[in-house]
Amino acid sequence: MSKRQTIFKEISPSEFFYRNRDLAGFSNPSRALYAATRELVENALDACETACILPDIFVRITSATIDGTLADPKPYTLKVQDNGPGVEPKYVPDAFARIFYGSKFQLKQSRGMFGMGATMAILYGQVTTNKPVLVTTSVDGEKAYTFEMMVNIHDNTPLVLNRTVKPANGKTGLSVQLTLEGDYSRSGSKIQEYFKQTALVTPYANILFIDPNGRLFFYSRATDKMPKPAKETLPHPLGIDIEALRRLLKESKEPTLKKFLSKNFHRVGDNIAEDFLKFAGLDAEADPKRLSNDEITRFVSALHSYKNFLPPDARCLSPLGEELLAAGIEKELQPEFLAVIQRPPSAYSGFPFIVEVGLAYGGKGVEQGLKLLRFANRIPLLYDEANDISWKVVNEEIDWKRYNIPQDAPLTIITHVCSTKVPYKTVGKEYLADRPELERELKNGVREVLRRLGTYLSRKNTLAFAKKKMNIYEKYLPLIARFSADLIGATKLPNYKKLLKKSVEETAENFEEPIVEVENKPIENKVVKLEQRRLEDFSQ
């Protein structure tokens, strides 16, 4: 039984979350449309990645009213479809129409934390429009099951109104279609920005989005490589609280505390277990199920003060990697220069994390001035930028003068934090808390990419200067030769060409590498017309 269910048994979780929908980002029609889109897209991407399928995501928002001219806020129909493994039909009602039922109660990196985002969206749609949700799934590619459902908010139970089966035509995947009150005129630009940034951090996905005005946005896949999926891990001792320990002890099958420790915790073996128990003053041979309340409290405080636990390893993380991050930046921003760095794994409070930082400079896709794009577990964070730790690092912790970067330079900095537990400050998943460990890694990452940009710029300046110098000599030396010949009435020009050649060589010697032009690729139009076939791939 989960801790939360115990505490909130008086009202159903559905009811609790409906009452507190602000916490989950559903505070108004504008935010709700954005949050619902985001939750469903993130579930779709997670599903594909877990199954190692290159994601093809189709999203469509249409006005749900016949009178299309009705002013916002108004009902919209949101459909999100993926080519993932699908959900077993028998789990569909519980998975989509019941709070706290999902596949994400485990310790590995994923976009959603508890899998409640989609249900929240469904719940919100239901209470604002009283329309059922349509979920279509196929796990085998043979049969596609469509459920028409509503949530029984009072009981937190699913209510299936209709169920149909159709041939799946060889396609697996999941499609969720719900109707909710939204405000596209207000949230449209955020939703579009969300897709653009998602495309940047998911360069291996095809994402097709059709907005209520009929505009089509297609973000095409730039690479067939996917990040290595995260492995599930045991909890690290540092991340354990009293309730978690109580639960683990209760479910323990081990006869002794020593065995309990070495079997249930991340990077704890027999030696460390024995040493720790000595440190905690607990009997290594004691039965885990028989610990007293006092002993449990002592256990936890010892867990947090013991110094010899090994740091968590990062196999439970799935960072994007420098290659994919670079591909994403190249694809979406087409910068003149880019740099990416993946910091070594680190941990806060027993939760491992990896920081990745990218930088894009110049080119047609990078706006003038400094722009920060924040990501956490491959989710773009679009709100509350100024509260975020990355913002603090970039704006307060970096000594910009050191890098010789012009103040109004077209510069975009990308920060990506992946962790088994991203330290969000709110349930809304919009900004990250100030953790010293995180701050340190972000700072080092940002410094590194800025250093590389500084090197690039100074080199570019030197090259530009050398080139300019040669152009100037080439322009003026022949003139000087001609005028001096005129002046003395000579018919033959002085041999200035040797001097010109000599100075070219001198200039070239000052640079180890040959003078190269920076390649500038043309920017593609992101809103493209797709072939009919492509569209068919996306729709069932």
Add this chain to the structure above:
Amino acid sequence: MSRGDSKTLASRRKAEVKKLLRQLGQKVYEDLEKETFPEVTLASRSVSNIVYDERLKQYVLGPSKTRRSAHNIKHIRSFTQLIWLASFVNKLVETSKTSTLRDVFYSSQAYGVDFSDQSESDEIITDLEVLLSKAREDFNVYPEERSAIFGDLTIEYTVPGYEGRRLNLASHPDGYLIGPSLSTAEFVDTSAEMVIAVEKGGLFTRFVEENVHKRYKALIVDTAGQPPRSTRYMLKRLNTELKLPVYILADGDVYGEHIAMVIVSGSVGAAHLHDLTVPDAKWIGVWGTDIVKYRLPSDPLSEIDIKRIYELKKDPRYAKGIWQRELDMFLKIKRKSELEAFAKYGLTTIVDKYLPEKLQEAKSL
């Protein structure tokens, strides 16, 4: 006066300029042949290097030098412009043609040396003056502004097409423009015993009408405000070649006094040129003391006038004699009068009464 002297002077000047230009060309040509970047060194014209020379009684350029090298990409453009200008004026001198400052600016465009505006080409002209220690008039470049001369002086032209032709400068009552052909003409004969330079065209005409040239045996020069260099050069020649004393009449204010001072000891802007001054020219009016003495109608000094007086009081050229005395006088009475103010006492008063008195007074200066 001797005719032969002046002829030698004019042609000697021309030969000297040609030699200097050729030397410059030769050096640049040879440097390029030797695979070195050519360069020139010229006296710096920065404010800190403009100093007052007690002996010459004028501002001169001090000892600091600037080097302009084709190797420095910040210099190469102006270096090229300088060499172009040298080759351009070399042709002018050889063909005895003249050119204005504006002509120079436009001519450059045919040669690929782009001056961004005329002030840039004017700067380069000054550079060449500094480099060769010659005035631009010596290499046949003249400013647009022109002043006039009238009186019994016979000149002989040296410009092409007019060589040997003579003219008496009293033949036309409006006077003659002091332009390139007059500047290079040779002085043949004169009955004049002095030169009177006046600041304004109106007074110049009055002097002609009142026969000042006959009554005082004078050549009358209209400086048209602050005299251009060709006019100063003309005054200098009249003073040195014909040994005529020069008297200056300007408005009774600090600016009038300064016009006289520039004729006497040169301007800061031409600190690199040493033969434009007439050190023994006499400023005879209108002084501050004259305003009181002749009870001239006057206007109060403006704040700008007062500020200018204080500036000049610190200038070493004004340190002594009537220069400092009259500055103090203007400050004391806080009034100024124009030359025309004499008209209050009749149009001819300035010629009949004031001028003879002042010429008399000048003898004691």
